Amino acid sequence: MGLADIKNRSNSSKQRLFHGNALPRARGLYRSVLTAFRLNKSWITNPGGRKSKVSEFIDNNLYDRGWVEKEFHTQMVVDQNTMDTPTHKVDCFRNRVALEIEWNNKDPFYDRDLNNFRLLFDLRAISVGVIITRCDDLQSLFNELGRGSSYGASTTHMSKLLPRIEGGSGAGCPLLVFGISKLLYMEDE
Numbered sequence: 462m463g464l465a466d467i468k469n470r471s472n473s474s475k476q477r478l479f480h481g482n483a484l485p486r487a488r489g490l491y492r493s494v495l496t497a498f499r500l501n502k503s504w505i506t507n508p509g510g511r512k513s514k515v516s517e518f519i520d521n522n523l524y525d526r527g528w529v530e531k532e533f534h535t536q537m538v539v540d541q542n543t544m545d546t547p548t549h550k551v552d553c554f555r556n557r558v559a560l561e562i563e564w565n566n567k568d569p570f571y572d573r574d575l576n577n578f579r580l581l582f583d584l585r586a587i588s589v590g591v592i593i594t595r596c597d598d599l600q601s602l603f604n605e606l607g608r609g610s611s612y613g614a615s616t617t618h619m620s621k622l623l624p625r626i627e628g629g630s631g632a633g634c635p636l637l638v639f640g641i642s643k644l645l646y647m648e649d650e
Contacts, residue, residue, distance in 0.1 A: 567615060
């Protein structure tokens with residue numbers, strides 16, 4: 462599996478592309494929502510609720526463009542015995558692209574997402590899986606803003622995700638991974 466670093470000229474966030482055929486399907490996502498994204502200071506300093514402001518921004522922008530939260534109903538049939546094989550809901554889905562936002566969850570959520578992508582790809586329900594997470598360089602920013610303990614080493618960030626992918630998680634599913642870096646930070650308070 463080859464890795465290629467991509468540089469987004471409009472906001473300098475880093476991404477890694479796994480499997481070269483993933484990019485064309487996700488091009489609209491990249492051009493519309495991700496190039497407009499900025500990490501506002503208030504999203505870090507103000508306590509959130511059930512869903513972070515980062516996830517809300519991305520979700521709402523995608524939903525406005527026809528993406529939906531999607532639950533797939535899957536079954537396996539062996540010798541006429543039917544077994545349900547439940548999957549996890551995908552945060553955003555459109556045009557066979559499944560997207561998960563992992564901003565500040567525990568890192569085992571990556572395993573869940575990658576396994577879900579693998580299964581849905583094997584069943585031909587999706588063509589590519591996309592994960593948006595945070596780059597490791599944000600930890601120093603969180604510390605400076607007094608929020609470092611809320612974003613710890615056991616939560617979702619790029620150095621927790623990449624070894625899983627490089628080790629084969631996600632199997633044959635094409636993956637596109639976006640990391641939100643300090644370069645996207647913006648003072649809004």
